Amino acid sequence: MQIAFRSRNVNIGSGQRERMEERLSHLAKFLGGIEKAEICLYEEKNPRIAEREVCEVAMYGHGHVVRAKGAGFEIMEAFDRVVEKLEHRLEKLKGKLLGRTQPHHRADVAKAASNGNGHRGPVKTKTFRIESMTPSEAILHMELLSHSFYFFTNEDTGSPAVVYERSDGTIGLIDSEVSV
16 A cells, blocks of 8 residues: 655654554555545644644545545544544444445345444435525525525526535535536
């Protein structure tokens, strides 16, 4: 497996690098076919954030991308948190792949779903009228409702759209393109 490191304002020693490579190669054994991994390490500059050291890992294989992000007081603590998340996500992906390809595993997946432990589905369903408005009006509605996103029909394009609050505090817009 190829492992690429990227870091901003973080120095990692060769011992830490070797430990990270070893842990990720161990994770690749959970699900064969993992071809490459990217590790991004950086330090948050905001003094209000206590756990400033951040680690993001993306693993690529089987046509899937598995990502996780973790933070900690030290870079290895953040990396350990990411590894825990990746273990869980890789096991879940492996279960889905087995259920899809091997018929005797489908019964196990169906049993787990009926117990509430398997596939996630909608817990609550809402129906509402989608209003036509500009993105700036949608941002205002989102802020008034204290939601992290707002679904609306974009008056400029006439298609469904979503405004959402990004993790860095800025606002994003997802505008759909209706195909005929």
